[in-house]
Amino acid sequence: MTDSYAELSPQTLHDLLHQMLLIRAFEESAEQLYLQGMIHGTMHLSIGQEGSAVGACAALRPTDYILSTHRGHGHCIAKGARVDQMMAEFFGKESGYCRGRGGSMHMADVDTGNLGANGIVAGGVPMAAGVGLSIQMQRQDRVALVFFGDGATNEGAFHESLNLAAIWNLPVVYFCENNQYAMSMAIGRASKVDRLSERAAAYGIPGVTVDGNDMLAVYRMTCEAVERARSGGGPTLIEALTYRWKGHSKSDKQRYRTKEEVKEWQDRDPIARLAQKMIEGAMLTEDALARLQAQVDEEIATAIEFAKASPEPDPTTILEGVYA
Amino acid sequence: MSRELTYAEAIREAIDLAMARDERVFLVGEDVGVYGGAFGVTDGLYQKYGAARVRDTPISEAGIAGVATGAALTGMRPIAEIQFMDFITLSMEQLVLQAAKLRFMLGGKVEVPFVLRTPAGAGTGAAAQHSESLENWFVHVPGLKVVMPSTPADAKGLLLAAIEDPNPVIFVEHKLLYRTKGVVPEGYYTTPLSRSEIKRTGRDVTIVATSLMVARAMEAATELAREGIEAEIVDPRTLKPLDAEPLVQSVCKTGRVLIVHEACKTGGFGGELAAILAESEAFDYLDAPIRRLAGLDIPVPYNRELERRMVPQVTDIVEAARRLTKEAR
Numbered sequence: 001m002t003d004s005y006a007e008l009s010p011q012t013l014h015d016l017l018h019q020m021l022l023i024r025a026f027e028e029s030a031e032q033l034y035l036q037g038m039i040h041g042t043m044h045l046s047i048g049q050e051g052s053a054v055g056a057c058a059a060l061r062p063t064d065y066i067l068s069t070h071r072g073h074g075h076c077i078a079k080g081a082r083v084d085q086m087m088a089e090f091f092g093k094e095s096g097y098c099r100g101r102g103g104s105m106h107m108a109d110v111d112t113g114n115l116g117a118n119g120i121v122a123g124g125v126p127m128a129a130g131v132g133l134s135i136q137m138q139r140q141d142r143v144a145l146v147f148f149g150d151g152a153t154n155e156g157a158f159h160e161s162l163n164l165a166a167i168w169n170l171p172v173v174y175f176c177e178n179n180q181y182a183m184s185m186a187i188g189r190a191s192k193v194d195r196l197s198e199r200a201a202a203y204g205i206p207g208v209t210v211d212g213n214d215m216l217a218v219y220r221m222t223c224e225a226v227e228r229a230r231s232g233g234g235p236t237l238i239e240a241l242t243y244r245w246k247g248h249s250k251s252d253k254q255r256y257r258t259k260e261e262v263k264e265w266q267d268r269d270p271i272a273r274l275a276q277k278m279i280e281g282a283m284l285t286e287d288a289l290a291r292l293q294a295q296v297d298e299e300i301a302t303a304i305e306f307a308k309a310s311p312e313p314d315p316t317t318i319l320e321g322v323y324a
Numbered sequence: 325m326s327r328e329l330t331y332a333e334a335i336r337e338a339i340d341l342a343m344a345r346d347e348r349v350f351l352v353g354e355d356v357g358v359y360g361g362a363f364g365v366t367d368g369l370y371q372k373y374g375a376a377r378v379r380d381t382p383i384s385e386a387g388i389a390g391v392a393t394g395a396a397l398t399g400m401r402p403i404a405e406i407q408f409m410d411f412i413t414l415s416m417e418q419l420v421l422q423a424a425k426l427r428f429m430l431g432g433k434v435e436v437p438f439v440l441r442t443p444a445g446a447g448t449g450a451a452a453q454h455s456e457s458l459e460n461w462f463v464h465v466p467g468l469k470v471v472m473p474s475t476p477a478d479a480k481g482l483l484l485a486a487i488e489d490p491n492p493v494i495f496v497e498h499k500l501l502y503r504t505k506g507v508v509p510e511g512y513y514t515t516p517l518s519r520s521e522i523k524r525t526g527r528d529v530t531i532v533a534t535s536l537m538v539a540r541a542m543e544a545a546t547e548l549a550r551e552g553i554e555a556e557i558v559d560p561r562t563l564k565p566l567d568a569e570p571l572v573q574s575v576c577k578t579g580r581v582l583i584v585h586e587a588c589k590t591g592g593f594g595g596e597l598a599a600i601l602a603e604s605e606a607f608d609y610l611d612a613p614i615r616r617l618a619g620l621d622i623p624v625p626y627n628r629e630l631e632r633r634m635v636p637q638v639t640d641i642v643e644a645a646r647r648l649t650k651e652a653r
Contacts, residue, residue: 065398099431106429115397116430120421126390127422133391134398137350137376144394157417160387167382321432322466323565324490 008058008219010283016058016215017278018292020050020271023074025296026083029304030073030090030104034250039090043104046074048213048245051270052177053078053147055218056240059226060145065113065131067124067146069177070105071244072117075147080112083299084306093310100313101321121182122148122155125174129161132170132235143229145173145222151182153196162237166203171229173222176239177212183248184256200237212240213270216277242270327510332365332502334476335441338483339366339403341512343373346401349487350377352391353405353441362407363443363502385414389440393423393492396438401487409444409496410456423492424467437490439483445498445536445586446635452623455631457587459534462494463564463596469493469517470564474538476506478561481515489517498536498586517562520570526554529645530574530581532597533557537584537636544641553649563593568600575606580648582615586635589618612651617644 008016027045034043046053053074057066060079068075076086081097089096089107096102097109108116115131118124128146135142152158153176165172176196180187193199200207206228210221218240225236243265247254254262278284329337342349350373351366357380360367370378381388385406392404406412412419423436446455462470469491473479479497486493523538524545533541538559545555556574560566575581581601583594594616601607601614620634636644 097431098429098433101431102429108430108433110430110433115434116426118422120417123417123422126387126418127394127397128390129387130391130394130396130402131398132394134395134400137395138399157386157390160382160384161390163382164384164387164391321428323469324427324435324437 008216013274013278013283016054017271017274017284018296019054019078020215020274021292022083022296022299023050023053023077024271025300026073026077026086029300031246033090033304041103042249042251044071044249045246046071046244048265048269049177049179049242050074051215051274052212052218052240052242055215056145056147056175056222058219059222060143062112064142064226065115065144067115067128067131067144068117069124069147069149069152070117070119070121071149072107072147073104076107076109076114076117079109079114081109081114084303087303087307088310091307091310092312093307094313095306095310099321122152122157124148125152125155125161126157128172128174129164129170132165132172133168135171136168141230143171143173143226145175145226147175147177149182150176150178150180150187150196151185151190152176153199154190162203162205162235165235166205169232169234172235173225173229174235174237175222176237177242178239179242179244181248181256183252186256195239197237197239205235205237207237207239209239209241212242213268213273215270215274326507328505329476329508330502331476331479331497331504331506332363334480334508335365335483335497336367336369337508338480339369340372342484342487343369343377345512348399348401349403350379350400351403351405352379352381353388354381354383354407356380356405361405363499365502366405385411386418389415389418389423392438392440393418393426393436396436396492397426397434402438403487404438404440406440406442408454408456409442409458410453412442412458419468419492420465424465428467435490436492439486439493439495441495441497443497443499445500446624446631447500449626449628449631451626455624457619459494459496459563460587460591460593460596463593467492468564469562470496471517471562472496472535473561474501474535474559476504477508478515480508481513482517482561484512485514485517488514493517496535500536504539515561518565518567519562520558520560520567522556522570522574523559524555524557526556526578528554528578528580529556529649530571530578531555531557531584531641531645532560532571532581533584534560534563534593536586540636540638541584541641543638544645547638547642548645551646553646555645566600568604571597572601572604572606575601576609579609579611580651582617582641582645582648584617584636584641586619588621589616590621592618594618612648615644615648617641
C-alpha cells in the first residue's frame, strides 16, 4: 500500500499556497534589501519557480532529504525552514542557519532534511547518489530528492550520478527545474535533445516532463517518483518546465531574452494559477487571499527585524568549523 | 611474538578490522571487489563482506567522490579508493568544493567522515599520467586531512585512526611501498593523526622525509653513520594538520635540516616545511640554510633511467646530507 499521491485537502492546499506566497515575498524582500545595500554578495532569485519548489517538497516527508541549487531559497522554505533564520543568514549573522558562514548559496537546514543549497552547478547531484546509497545501506524508509537546473544536465558529474543511481537502484529523485536558461545560454542551444527528460533513457530510468508552473501537477508527478524510490524501484528524472522572472543573479542585464518572453511566462504565474483554481473550487475567497498576503508580509517583516537585531559572528571564532 | 606484514597486507588488515567492527564502514571504488584492487590491497574482502560493502563502481571518479561525500554526510563511513592518485584530478570539485567545505559553510552543523585512499608515486614505469604525487594540492585545502604512511605498522594504525576521524582524510599510499615488509602489531590499534615521529635519532643533521623517502633516508643514514654523521629522521606521517613541534625541536638540536620528498620541488610540501621552520624558534639554531631534495620539475618520464633520476635516491640523500653538514653560515 502506498501513502503517495492523494488529493490534497483544502487545508493542505491553503498551506501550500501560503508557502508559495511566502517564497515570493521572501525573494522580493531579499531583492529590496540588496538594492538598499543591507545584504552583500549576490543572490539568485527563484521568483516564478514557486510551483516546482512547493509541488516537489509537498511530496516529501520531513525525514526525506533534499539537496538544492544556488537558486535554493524556495526549496529551503518549501522543505520547512524558518524565514527568520534564513534572513539572518542573508545578513551574515550568527543566528543564521549557517552561523553567517554560508550565505545565500549555501543555505541549509539539516533538521528539516535540507542538506543545502550549493554554489556549484550540479554540485549536489553526485552527493545525492551518496545520500541514496546511505539510505539503502542503512535500510531507511527515506528518499533523497536533488534539485538542479537545465544547465546542470550538461555537467559530467550529472552523467556519473544518474548512472550510479540507476545501476544501484538508489532511492533518489532527480528533479530538474528547466527554466529555459543556464545563465545566458538557452537550453535549445545547449542540448540537441528536445526534452531533457529524454536523457533518462541513457541510464535506463524513467523520465517525465511536467508543467513546473502547475504546482499540483508537479506534486502528483513527484509523488509517483518518490513512491517508486521508496518502494525500491530506483531513481526517476523529472523535468519541470518553468521560468525565472528575474535575471540569473543581480548583475544580469538579461540581454539574452526578450521582455515579451518574460511577460508570457508571468502570465503563467504558478501562484495565480493555484489561487484561481482554489477560488473556482470554492476553497478560497479573494478576501482570504488578501489576508494570506498580509500574513506573509508580516512574517517577512518580522524575519527582517530578527535579522537586523541579531549579532554578528564573534571574530575570535573565525577559525571554527573547519574540522570536526 | 612479532609478525611481519607487507604494507598492502597491513592496509587490508586495517580495512578488515574496521569493517568487522563498524557496519557503517564500506569500500567503494574501481575494481576493489572481485579484482581485489589494482594493487591487490583489497584482495579477499569482497569474498568476506559481499558486493554491497565492497562496492565496485564504473569509471566515475567524480561520482566516487560524490558518493563518499553524500554517504558520509548521512551517517556512513565510506572508504573510497581512487585507483591512481593521478585520477584524483577527476574528483577535485567534489573533494575541494564540497567535502572539504560543507562543515564550515553549514556553520559546523554537519560532518563528512570518509577516507579516500589512493596509490601515488613513480617507479613502476607507468609514466606521467599514472605516477603522480599530488599531496600538496590537498594540504592547501582547509577542511581536508592528508596522511602519508611510510611503514606497514604506520599504514595500519593511521588508516584505522583516519576511519575513526570525523573529517575527510586523503590517505596517500606509495605503490613502491606495497611489497615492503615490517613488524605490524596484531589486533585493532590506532596511530594518532597529526603526530610526527622520530624514526631515527641523531645529532648532526635532521632529515624530514615523507612516504617512500623515509625508507630511503633510513638507508642513507646507515651509510652516513659510517662517515661519522648521525642523521635524525623525522616522519610527519600526517601532512595536514601538521605536528610541527618534533621537527622544530629536532632542528634546534642539529642546526641543519634536509627535507626530502618525491613530489616535484616547486610547489611541493618541502616549501611549506621550510617556511614553517624558518618562522619557528629553530631559525636561531640554524647553522646552514634549510635544504630541500625533491623530484625534478618534470612529468614522470617513461624511460627507466630517466624515471630513476627524477626522484631522490639513497645516494642523492647521502650526498645532500653530507654536503649540508659541511655548509657554514
